[in-house]
Amino acid sequence: xxxxxxxxxxxxxxxxxxxxxxxxxxxxxxxxxxxxxxxxxxxxxxxxxxxxxxxxxxxxxxxxxxxxxxxxxxxxxxxxxxxxxxxxxxxxxxxxxxxxxxxxxxxxxxxxxxxxxxxxxxxxxxxxxxxxxxxxxxxxxxxxxxxxxxxxxxxxxxxxxxxxxxxxxxxxxxxxxxxxxxxxxxxxxxxxxxxxxxxxxxxxxxxxxxxxxxxxxxxxxxxxxxxxxxxxxxxxxxxxxxxxxx
Amino acid sequence: xxxxxxxxxxxxxxxxxxxxxxxxxxxxxxxxxxxxxxxxxxxxxxxxxxxxxxxxxxxxxxxxxxxxxxxxxxxxxxxxxxxxxxxxxxxxxxxxxxxxxxxxxxxxxxxxxxxxxxxxxxxxxxxxxxxxxxxxxxxxxxxxxxxxxxxxxxxxxxxxxxxxxxxxxxxxxxxxxxxxxxxxxxxxxxxxxxxxxxxxxxxxxxxxxxxxxxxxxxxxxxxxxxx
Amino acid sequence: xxxxxxxxxxxxxxxxxxxxxxxxxxxxxxxxxxxxxxxxxxxxxxxxxxxxxxxxxxxxxxxxxxxxxxxxxxxxxxxxxxxxxxxxxxxxxxxxxxxxxxxxxxxxxxxxxxxxxxxxxxxxxxxxxxxxxxxxxxxxxxxxxxxxxxxxxxxxxxxxxxxxxxxxxxxxxxxxxxxxxxxxxxxxxxxxxxxxxxxxxxxxxxxxxxx
Amino acid sequence: xxxxxxxxxxxxxxxxxxxxxxxxxxxxxxxxxxxxxxxxxxxxxxxxxxxxxxxxxxxxxxxxxxx
Numbered sequence: 001x002x003x004x005x006x007x008x009x010x011x012x013x014x015x016x017x018x019x020x021x022x023x024x025x026x027x028x029x030x031x032x033x034x035x036x037x038x039x040x041x042x043x044x045x046x047x048x049x050x051x052x053x054x055x056x057x058x059x060x061x062x063x064x065x066x067x068x069x070x071x072x073x074x075x076x077x078x079x080x081x082x083x084x085x086x087x088x089x090x091x092x093x094x095x096x097x098x099x100x101x102x103x104x105x106x107x108x109x110x111x112x113x114x115x116x117x118x119x120x121x122x123x124x125x126x127x128x129x130x131x132x133x134x135x136x137x138x139x140x141x142x143x144x145x146x147x148x149x150x151x152x153x154x155x156x157x158x159x160x161x162x163x164x165x166x167x168x169x170x171x172x173x174x175x176x177x178x179x180x181x182x183x184x185x186x187x188x189x190x191x192x193x194x195x196x197x198x199x200x201x202x203x204x205x206x207x208x209x210x211x212x213x214x215x216x217x218x219x220x221x222x223x224x225x226x227x228x229x230x231x232x233x234x235x236x237x238x239x240x241x242x243x244x245x246x
Numbered sequence: 247x248x249x250x251x252x253x254x255x256x257x258x259x260x261x262x263x264x265x266x267x268x269x270x271x272x273x274x275x276x277x278x279x280x281x282x283x284x285x286x287x288x289x290x291x292x293x294x295x296x297x298x299x300x301x302x303x304x305x306x307x308x309x310x311x312x313x314x315x316x317x318x319x320x321x322x323x324x325x326x327x328x329x330x331x332x333x334x335x336x337x338x339x340x341x342x343x344x345x346x347x348x349x350x351x352x353x354x355x356x357x358x359x360x361x362x363x364x365x366x367x368x369x370x371x372x373x374x375x376x377x378x379x380x381x382x383x384x385x386x387x388x389x390x391x392x393x394x395x396x397x398x399x400x401x402x403x404x405x406x407x408x409x410x411x412x413x414x415x416x417x418x419x420x421x422x423x424x425x426x427x428x429x430x431x432x433x434x435x436x437x438x439x440x441x442x443x444x445x446x447x448x449x450x451x452x453x454x455x456x457x458x459x460x461x462x463x464x465x466x467x468x469x470x471x472x473x
Numbered sequence: 474x475x476x477x478x479x480x481x482x483x484x485x486x487x488x489x490x491x492x493x494x495x496x497x498x499x500x501x502x503x504x505x506x507x508x509x510x511x512x513x514x515x516x517x518x519x520x521x522x523x524x525x526x527x528x529x530x531x532x533x534x535x536x537x538x539x540x541x542x543x544x545x546x547x548x549x550x551x552x553x554x555x556x557x558x559x560x561x562x563x564x565x566x567x568x569x570x571x572x573x574x575x576x577x578x579x580x581x582x583x584x585x586x587x588x589x590x591x592x593x594x595x596x597x598x599x600x601x602x603x604x605x606x607x608x609x610x611x612x613x614x615x616x617x618x619x620x621x622x623x624x625x626x627x628x629x630x631x632x633x634x635x636x637x638x639x640x641x642x643x644x645x646x647x648x649x650x651x652x653x654x655x656x657x658x659x660x661x662x663x664x665x666x667x668x669x670x671x672x673x674x675x676x677x678x679x680x681x682x683x684x
Numbered sequence: 685x686x687x688x689x690x691x692x693x694x695x696x697x698x699x700x701x702x703x704x705x706x707x708x709x710x711x712x713x714x715x716x717x718x719x720x721x722x723x724x725x726x727x728x729x730x731x732x733x734x735x736x737x738x739x740x741x742x743x744x745x746x747x748x749x750x751x
Binding site for chain 4: 037041042043044045046050051052053055056059060063098099102105106109110113114116117215218219222223225226229230233238239242243
């Protein structure tokens with residue numbers, strides 16, 4: 001089962017895979033980021049109620065979506081690492097964590113900055129923002145646990161266990177916070193019902209989401225390459241690669 | 247090989263921890279004292295005005311319960327790790343999750359149970375309504391084992407580290423939030439003399455899930471910390 | 474039936490803190506054999522023992538016990554394994570007798586009354602009911618070593634069992650080793666003692682200190 | 685283009701402060717993360733090169749001893 005996956009368990013093949021994927025992600029990110037921001041900031045029509053303050057949506061929603069997306073992909077990598085003992089999956093968990101934490105931080109800052117004009121207060125204990133804050137705690141937990149171990153191998157495995165425990169708790173936390181306080185406006189784009197946002201605003205938003213996803217991809221690939229080199233620094237292929245000055 | 251009797255292992259690990267606790271009285275008394283002190287801090291901080299205290303009582307009792315469980319968690323695996331009996335537990339023919347279950351149950355009997363028994367006294371301190379008393383005791387009865395299970399995961403992850411104490415609370419507190427939300431809301435609804443069965447049911451469900459999944463996470467975390 | 478050797482170590486590699494301790498190390502151990510692992514401090518003797526007893530996972534390679542990788546069904550392997558490391562696994566607050574009984578129950582053996590006379594055989598007469606923290610380091614190790622008499626695990630993995638033991642203790646231990654080998658058990662140990670005089674068929678494995 | 689002039693664009697209908705605060709902080713975080721990852725990469729490569737040089741020196745010292 002999954003025979004095509006096995007060659008990438010070897011570190012060198014995984015390293016080359018990162019190299020081949022890198023240009024595609026980079027191009028998508030640069031293009032979508034510029035188009036998305038320019039379109040969102042300058043060309044998208046103003047909202048009739050919030051006028052121009054709603055433009056923050058073009059980075060708040062993508063970063064919120066990506067913070068959840070990054071955590072679930074980190075948890076999937078953690079499960080692969082624990083079940084099939086694939087070392088590269090552990091390295092992937094460690095590379096995704098800081099990027100996910102950054103996305104959550106962006107979502108929190110933009111949420112607060114958007115909340116001030118809309119609800120009149122910088123921080124509102126609204127369900128979505130509180131879940132986002134707890135998600136940031138989970139990320140920081142994984143990162144600080146990883147850096148607390150000297151031996152990198154057991155550090156990776158401990159971080160994977162915490163990531164899996166975190167992902168099991170994520171829906172429970174989300175449900176309980178949602179139940180505890182529903183102040184946030186309904187979901188602007190949900191897959192199920194028609195989106196409550198006009199198509200002229202929807203397109204820049206989608207482009208921004210792709211741009212942020214591309215960015216998460218690029219930085220994760222860079223960090224994964226670092227982790228692989230760090231872990232294999234004794235191997236001849238790393239020395240020869242560094243010798244060539246790549 | 248002698249016949250495998252899981253009960254023999256469970257009871258032996260459980261009674262070892264409990265006898266150790268009774269030999270060092272401080273292990274039982276400290277968390278309770280801490281619970282009492284934290285509870286008395288709040289009226290000093292926010293003023294003795296009964297109506298306000300009554301309103302704050304569920305939250306204060308539960309935050310204090312949370313913190314004193316955390317206090318007791320650090321020693322859960324630390325001593326066994328230091329003197330090597332944790333290795334012996336791993337290298338035993340019985341599954342590690344069973345001995346972990348016994349240890350968490352022992353931890354609950356040492357820190358959780360006294361809290362449940364003392365809860366009526368603390369509720370009086372915060373002059374909580376009498377009908378809310380039942381809810382407080384019930385939520386603590388179901389909630390404290392849940393806190394022990396989740397906390398034991400954090401303890402197992404950080405047992406090998408010198409400065410593990412603070413890190414453990416950073417890992418475990420976010421996971422405590424759902425328990426805190428449902429327990430305090432159960433007490434709130436009961437103080438308005440409404441039915442609080444729903445919140446208790448959710449707490450019970452969380453406890454059931456934790457008692458099945460937590461030992462697996464704890465034993466794999468212990469195996470990582472020992473390696 | 475092909476006699477599979479009791480323990481096989483297949484090309485095991487271990488790196489610790491960016492230093493490669495040993496690379497693709499392979500050897501095997503048959504029933505009735507004793508093997509001593511020698512090497513300077515820091516050569517990775519303890520790490521090797523911990524990998525073989527399943528506490529640590531090697532970077533590469535596998536450990537097979539009776540033809541089966543130990544990671545598949547670790548509990549079955551643990552039933553046949555007796556591990557005594559640097560840390561004795563004895564709790565200071567409990568008494569020597571309680572420690573022994575607890576260890577026996579955790580390892581699924583019947584608590585028999587021989588524990589008492591074995592403690593006295595090992596020179597702990599009168600000290601059975603005293604908290605172990607009041608005993609000396611050598612006496613604490615003897616409380617741990619009592620397990621060798623009370624357990625019928627096939628494979629013994631001992632990390633410097635002779636430390637802090639006096640002459641009489643060392644001799645008693647060597648007699649017990651030969652009894653165990655006679656019954657078809659296997660012993661893997663690290664020590665700085667010279668065992669060749671006592672055990673003719675001693676296998677040795679030397680680990681150098683690698684940069 | 686929704687805005688007639690540049691400073692109207694900057695004003696963002698009166699919410700300029702909040703819009704530019706969020707876009708600025710977002711850009712800052714993304715840039716910081718990207719730059720720090722690249723810096724880790726080059727730091728790692730230098731470490732491996734230094735390690736290779738150190739081993740060269742040790743080997744040379746050993747040869748001198750034997751000669």
